[in-house]
Amino acid sequence: MAGGDFLNPSSDKLEKQFEDFRHHLEESGNLRERIRAVATEIDSVTRLIYASLLLVHQSRPVAEVIEKAKSQIGVLKELYSRLSEIVRECPGQYYRYHGDWKSETQTVVSLLAFMHWLETGTLVLHSEVEEKLGLTPTEFGLDVDDYLIGICFMSNELPRYVVNQVTAGDYDCPRKVLKFLTDLHAAFRMLNLRNDFLRKKFDGMKYDLRKVEEVFYDVKIRGLAANGDSTGEKQAQGQS
Numbered sequence: 001m002a003g004g005d006f007l008n009p010s011s012d013k014l015e016k017q018f019e020d021f022r023h024h025l026e027e028s029g030n031l032r033e034r035i036r037a038v039a040t041e042i043d044s045v046t047r048l049i050y051a052s053l054l055l056v057h058q059s060r061p062v063a064e065v066i067e068k069a070k071s072q073i074g075v076l077k078e079l080y081s082r083l084s085e086i087v088r089e090c091p092g093q094y095y096r097y098h099g100d101w102k103s104e105t106q107t108v109v110s111l112l113a114f115m116h117w118l119e120t121g122t123l124v125l126h127s128e129v130e131e132k133l134g135l136t137p138t139e140f141g142l143d144v145d146d147y148l149i150g151i152c153f154m155s156n157e158l159p160r161y162v163v164n165q166v167t168a169g170d171y172d173c174p175r176k177v178l179k180f181l182t183d184l185h186a187a188f189r190m191l192n193l194r195n196d197f198l199r200k201k202f203d204g205m206k207y208d209l210r211k212v213e214e215v216f217y218d219v220k221i222r223g224l225a226a227n228g229d230s231t232g233e234k235q236a237q238g239q240s
Contacts, residue, residue, distance in 0.1 A: 031097070032097060035083065035087070035100045038079055038086065039104050041079050042079050042080075042104045050111060052065060052068045052069040053069050053111065062118050069111070076108060080134060080135060088140070102145075105142070105143070106146050110150040110157075112124055112129055113150060113154040121180065126147045130142045148198055148202075149197065152198075155181060158180075159211035162212050163215060174212060175216060175225065177212050181209045185205055
């Protein structure tokens with residue numbers, strides 16, 4: 001009898017604990033489903049943007065390509081606003097659910113960075129990406145790793161762009177891209193990167209730089225390169 005009285009309270013506590021766990025997991029699961037639904041929409045929009053940007057490799061006018069791609073940025077901003085509202089329902093849990101949208105965000109960064117480069121020839125800043133997407137560091141910001149990985153993805157597009165531009169007769173493009181990638185590579189070297197996914201993506205940037213170097217030197221050897229600024233070439237040699 002005494003043993004039964006002793007076990008019952010413990011059994012009740014155990015049951016209550018797992019009942020609380022059940023509610024917690026159900027709420028977490030529902031929240032994650034809502035986050036993934038928005039992430040899926042973001043992925044759909046990025047596919048549309050990427051399809052538009054692919055036309056730049058066919059020597060279509062940059063202004064025309066950019067205008068069509070830019071029309072989707074407002075949609076992305078709205079989707080990230082919805083994502084932010086969902087995450088605010090679980091204060092302090094940003095990184096618990098971050099994995100459910102980080103891949104899509106890295107793609108978004110890469111596309112915005114490529115568009116920005118096509119327009120300006122410069123790198124889009126972390127704060128500028130946040131502004132474009134309507135993100136605020138204090139509430140729902142852009143993770144630094146996601147930004148950096150997105151920039152690495154963007155660099156993957158440049159060797160292909162250079163080859164197609166040279167084919168179309170733009171023999172100065174390799175010099176400009178080489179200068180940009182060399183500066184970007186040097187900036188990344190300032191970071192103390194761990195041996196993780198970001199490090200692997202940064203290592204991939206070295207191959208992008210090497211491919212552009214090969215095109216640049218080939219154009220120069222053939223006597224097609226314009227006599228312009230050789231800063232990018234000199235810096236690239238210093239990185240070797």
